[in-house]
Amino acid sequence: MIRIIFRQLTTLALSFLGITLIFFALTQLIPGDPVIINYGNLTPGSEEYLAAVHAMGLDQSLFQQYLIYVDNILHGDLGRSNITNKPVLSEFFTFFPATFELSLIATLIALIFGVLAGVLAAVKKNTWVDNLVISSSLVGYSMPVFWWGMLLILLFSLNLGLTPVAGRISYVFDIEPVTGLMLVDSLLAYSKYEFAAFFDALRHLILPSLVLATVPLAAIARMTRSSMIEVLNADYILTAQSKGVSRWKIIWVHGLRNAMIPLVTVIGLQSSVLLTGAILTETIFAWPGVGKWMVEAIFRRDFPSIQGGVLLIAFFVIFINASVDLLYAVINPRMRRPK
Amino acid sequence: MSEVKIYKDTPIPGRWQQFWQRYRRHKGAMLGLMFLLVILMFALFSPLLAPHDPTEQFSQFLRYPPAWTEKGINEFLLGTDDLGRDLFSRIVYGSRLSLGLSAAVVLIAALFGILLGAIAGLSKGIIEFAIMRIMDIILAVPSLLLAIVIIAIIGPGLPNAIYAVAIVLIPHFVRIVRATIKEEMNKDYVIAAKLDGANGARLFTHSILPNILPPLIVQVSLAFSTAIVDIAALGFLGLGAQPPNPEWGTILSQSRDFIQLAPWTVTIPGLAILITVLSINLVGDGLRDALDPMESRG
Amino acid sequence: MKLLHIENLSVEFPTHKGNVRVLDKISLRMNQGEVLGVVGESGSGKSMLALAIMGLLSPNAKLTADYLSLNGQDLMKLNLDQRRKYIAQNASIIFQEPQTSLNPCFNIGTQLIETIELHGIRRRKKQRQRALELLEAVGITEPELRLKQYPHQLSGGMNQRVMIAMAIAAEPDLLIADEPTTALDVTIQSQIIELLLELNRTRDMGLMLITHDFALLSESTQRVCVMYSGQIMENASTDNILSSPRHPYTKALLDSIPHIGERHHMGQRLYSLKGRIPAIDHLPVGCRLGPRCPRAAKECVKTPRLDMIKQHGLVRCHFPIPSSTQVEGERND
Numbered sequence: 012m013i014r015i016i017f018r019q020l021t022t023l024a025l026s027f028l029g030i031t032l033i034f035f036a037l038t039q040l041i042p043g044d045p046v047i048i049n050y051g052n053l054t055p056g057s058e059e060y061l062a063a064v065h066a067m068g069l070d071q072s073l074f075q076q077y078l079i080y081v082d083n084i085l086h087g088d089l090g091r092s093n094i095t096n097k098p099v100l101s102e103f104f105t106f107f108p109a110t111f112e113l114s115l116i117a118t119l120i121a122l123i124f125g126v127l128a129g130v131l132a133a134v135k136k137n138t139w140v141d142n143l144v145i146s147s148s149l150v151g152y153s154m155p156v157f158w159w160g161m162l163l164i165l166l167f168s169l170n171l172g173l174t175p176v177a178g179r180i181s182y183v184f185d186i187e188p189v190t191g192l193m194l195v196d197s198l199l200a201y202s203k204y205e206f207a208a209f210f211d212a213l214r215h216l217i218l219p220s221l222v223l224a225t226v227p228l229a230a231i232a233r234m235t236r237s238s239m240i241e242v243l244n245a246d247y248i249l250t251a252q253s254k255g256v257s258r259w260k261i262i263w264v265h266g267l268r269n270a271m272i273p274l275v276t277v278i279g280l281q282s283s284v285l286l287t288g289a290i291l292t293e294t295i296f297a298w299p300g301v302g303k304w305m306v307e308a309i310f311r312r313d314f315p316s317i318q319g320g321v322l323l324i325a326f327f328v329i330f331i332n333a334s335v336d337l338l339y340a341v342i343n344p345r346m347r348r349p350k
Numbered sequence: 351m352s353e354v355k356i357y358k359d360t361p362i363p364g365r366w367q368q369f370w371q372r373y374r375r376h377k378g379a380m381l382g383l384m385f386l387l388v389i390l391m392f393a394l395f396s397p398l399l400a401p402h403d404p405t406e407q408f409s410q411f412l413r414y415p416p417a418w419t420e421k422g423i424n425e426f427l428l429g430t431d432d433l434g435r436d437l438f439s440r441i442v443y444g445s446r447l448s449l450g451l452s453a454a455v456v457l458i459a460a461l462f463g464i465l466l467g468a469i470a471g472l473s474k475g476i477i478e479f480a481i482m483r484i485m486d487i488i489l490a491v492p493s494l495l496l497a498i499v500i501i502a503i504i505g506p507g508l509p510n511a512i513y514a515v516a517i518v519l520i521p522h523f524v525r526i527v528r529a530t531i532k533e534e535m536n537k538d539y540v541i542a543a544k545l546d547g548a549n550g551a552r553l554f555t556h557s558i559l560p561n562i563l564p565p566l567i568v569q570v571s572l573a574f575s576t577a578i579v580d581i582a583a584l585g586f587l588g589l590g591a592q593p594p595n596p597e598w599g600t601i602l603s604q605s606r607d608f609i610q611l612a613p614w615t616v617t618i619p620g621l622a623i624l625i626t627v628l629s630i631n632l633v634g635d636g637l638r639d640a641l642d643p644m645e646s647r648g
Numbered sequence: 649m650k651l652l653h654i655e656n657l658s659v660e661f662p663t664h665k666g667n668v669r670v671l672d673k674i675s676l677r678m679n680q681g682e683v684l685g686v687v688g689e690s691g692s693g694k695s696m697l698a699l700a701i702m703g704l705l706s707p708n709a710k711l712t713a714d715y716l717s718l719n720g721q722d723l724m725k726l727n728l729d730q731r732r733k734y735i736a737q738n739a740s741i742i743f744q745e746p747q748t749s750l751n752p753c754f755n756i757g758t759q760l761i762e763t764i765e766l767h768g769i770r771r772r773k774k775q776r777q778r779a780l781e782l783l784e785a786v787g788i789t790e791p792e793l794r795l796k797q798y799p800h801q802l803s804g805g806m807n808q809r810v811m812i813a814m815a816i817a818a819e820p821d822l823l824i825a826d827e828p829t830t831a832l833d834v835t836i837q838s839q840i841i842e843l844l845l846e847l848n849r850t851r852d853m854g855l856m857l858i859t860h861d862f863a864l865l866s867e868s869t870q871r872v873c874v875m876y877s878g879q880i881m882e883n884a885s886t887d888n889i890l891s892s893p894r895h896p897y898t899k900a901l902l903d904s905i906p907h908i909g910e911r912h913h914m915g916q917r918l919y920s921l922k923g924r925i926p927a928i929d930h931l932p933v934g935c936r937l938g939p940r941c942p943r944a945a946k947e948c949v950k951t952p953r954l955d956m957i958k959q960h961g962l963v964r965c966h967f968p969i970p971s972s973t974q975v976e977g978e979r980n981d
């Protein structure tokens with residue numbers, strides 16, 4: 012176990028090194044004067060300008076510049092947004108909880124319903140249930156997220172009036188950001204609004220998280236199905252049946268426990284898909300998260316925010332993938348050393 | 351448990367014939383192929399099939415609903431948008447962009463991916479390590495975000511969107527090509543052939559190519575559908591094709607503000623994207639099953 | 649009361665070319681505590697028969713039988729759930745591949761105790777104690793340690809012993825061993841067979857020993873049932889079959905034993921017969937052995953019946969080999 016954790020940590024460190032290298036190389040490609048890009052409109056030759064040149068190490072070798080760049084990152088200094096002039100790191104952390112909450116709920120939806128549908132289809136192989144799961148997951152898998160979001164808004168928000176069109180919570184509620192997760196914060200404001208704020212937050216969350224969950228749900232359902240079909244054909248399932256183990260336990264314990272092993276890797280890969288979807292979902296639902304922040308930063312040509320934001324998101328994905336690898340090692344006994 | 355046994359005297363159909371027989375059995379895959387051919391027709395013969403110029407504005411026909419609705423007129427089969435442009439013609443011309451651009455994307459990605467994969471697969475040590483690490487990192491950045499970053503650096507617009515999406519798709523090709531080459535090079539018969547003095551070209555055509563083709567074909571279909579969705583997404587975000595280009599994602603971003611007034615300008619282009627992507631995925635699934643009979647038993 | 653009584657059991661599978669019949673009117677009986685050998689080339693339907701008896705056929709298989717009883721209970725009268733439950737209490741099965749027969753995700757203890765619990769021992773401590781007993785009974789050293797280990801950490805022979813321990817946990821009256829040693833090292837094979845026979849003696853447990861290897865049966869069984877292409881070809885006492893096989897197929901199987909005491913390997917072809925076992929959906933007309941049979945004649949395009957031959961047993965052949973004693977008698981004339 013310790014060996015595996017150690018290996019993951021090494022991978023993480025290597026990835027960090029790689030990412031910073033690539034990003035550093037990319038910053039060299041950004042057109043324009045790097046000082047002006049990072050510090051806003053300073054007059055070339057002015058004292059401030061020269062100070063900035065020195066701070067970025069532009070008067071030193073490329074290697075020195077890279078060291079300064081990494082050093083700054085390690086100190087949490089990702090520069091300042093040249094629009095709001097706030098530190099990029101703190102900007103990121105004001106937007107990140109919204110994305111995290113949305114992605115987390117979407118992941119849960121995708122996981123629960125994807126696994127359920129996949130197992131059901133595998134167990135009822137070649138029946139209408141299976142066909143329904145196969146065809147709807149194929150449609151879900153092919154769904155353009157941004158259009159799907161608009162369709163649901165058209166139907167549920169505009170035509171039926173069931174859900175709000177945008178945002179995380181109605182303006183009538185004044186919620187103090189404690190954790191940044193609206194579901195939690197609205198509950199913390201229980202003394203003020205009782206459950207009203209919580210339910211309002213939930214109503215805001217439901218459509219975006221459904222939209223975001225669609226593609227991963229479909230992918231998980233497809234994978235679960237094929238993995239489960241393979242597992243249910245294994246000899247140990249026959250052994251369990253011959254022992255008189257109940258059908259329920261065979262499917263959900265003996266079967267799913269094995270089917271989950273290849274699934275974990277797929278679910279890990281979905282984290283990247285999920286964040287791609289989050290960019291689009293947040294744009295459609297005016298969800299104040301990292302994705303929307305990034306898109307806006309591009310239109311404003313706010314390079315420090317783009318650089319810092321993407322770097323942090325990449326770290327996040329790599330961290331998730333490392334955790335998933337770890338989880339894989341934990342749930343797969345075959346990864347343990349033979350005695 | 352089941353073993354397929356073929357009598358020696360029954361003729362064994364050729365590789366491609368077998369492949370086609372297996373593919374045909376897949377009803378969904380055949381349906382996907384049919385749809386894809388129709389879309390391809392639209393793309394190839396847009397000027398013949400589209401009744402109007404995709405950018406022509408009929409100012410007295412603003413926001414006409416599709417022809418089958420009460421207020422629709424036959425002149426505009428799928429209705430018109432807020433500028434009075436014929437939606438059907440825009441969709442038809444859009445298919446050209448969608449298929450054409452994604453074909454370009456896949457071509458670029460496959461070319462570079464195969465090249466890098468072959469280098470990584472045939473080399474050892476630092477070169478292989480560097481290539482694979484870079485690919486891992488590209489994979490770690492959400493694809494659309496990476497495309498966005500690249501566009502942020504090289505600027506928005508169609509050609510740049512193509513490069514961006516292509517770069518995002520390269521790592522998958524690299525991984526497949528490298529893995530297959532590594533696997534094949536370690537097989538006994540390849541080692542034997544090498545010892546026999548078979549040259550690189552012969553090794554490539556006789557052992558690498560036949561094994562690499564099936565996963566590569568599947569990957570091309572996957573890349574194709576990703577490319578279509580990502581190009582449309584970039585168009586939708588205003589970072590890809592720019593109006594008045596009839597790119598489907600761009601049409602969607604334009605009609606977003608009229609979602610309530612003219613919902614068909616939202617539903618129809620999106621449906622076009624969905625059907626195209628769905629067809630490609632159906633074909634992809636069929637290809638995968640037909641190329642790898644072991645997998646198709648599910 | 650018979651331990652096992654099967655009359656005309658057939659199994660069919662739907663395929664896209666129509667139904668294929670992988671078992672054709674199988675009839676056989678086993679007495680309490682009997683050791684029955686089932687032999688035949690790979691693909692002759694032995695595993696299918698085992699699965700059919702155990703109620704483990706996949707749901708798309710169609711099983712029909714005039715009569716199918718285990719320990720006196722007519723299985724055809726039970727619904728699927730009842731049947732599975734009843735069979736689990738009365739019969740167990742072990743498979744060819746011990747490594748894949750155990751669930752890779754759970755340790756030995758969990759799997760063994762699951763079985764023990766299903767047979768009514770509820771207390772944690774008792775379960776553990778029973779598990780240790782069972783492991784010792786099948787000759788596993790360091791049972792305490794084994795309980796915590798996973799299948800991939802044990803050798804094939806060890807895993808097969810665990811399978812046997814699990815199989816006898818239910819105190820079954822019938823144990824079906826489907827090629828229990830085929831996947832194991834030669835040195836381990838005889839140990840496992842010894843163990844099975846010992847359990848048969850000490851627990852009065854009926855044993856159906858399935859194999860493609862005649863050499864394995866000669867020393868251990870009372871009766872032998874020879875299968876080919878989903879049919880029973882010959883069913884007689886081991887002595888009769890060894891001294892004078894009457895069916896050409898049985899003789900071929902016997903002739904293919906390379907040397908006495910030396911067992912041939914998995915999937916090895918029968919060199920004494922030309923060709924190979926036909927695909928189940930491409931069966932020849934008449935006798936299924938026809939195209940490969942050295943004694944085949946015109947008559948053989950008609951399907952032979954499984955007929956009683958006096959002082960021998962059941963044989964499915966138009967031209968059974970004369971008994972060796974008779975041959976000698978003829979010569980003397």
Ligand SMILES: Nc1ncnc2c1ncn2[C@@H]1O[C@H](COP(=O)(O)OP(=O)(O)O)[C@@H](O)[C@H]1O
Nearest residue numbers: 351352353661670690691692693694695696928
């Ligand atoms: N699901 C199935 N559908 C059709 N035929 C099958 C199926 N499973 C097995 N068979 C056929 O049943 C026959 C008997 O197989 P099996 O019982 O495994 O033979 P053995 O155990 O004697 O080697 C084989 O010819 C096999 O091809």
Ligand code: SF4
Nearest residue numbers: 935938941948965966
């Ligand atoms: S019936 Fe004919 S073909 Fe069949 S085993 Fe007897 S002799 Fe051979």
Ligand SMILES: [Mg+2]
Nearest residue numbers: 691694695827
């Ligand atoms: Mg078998």
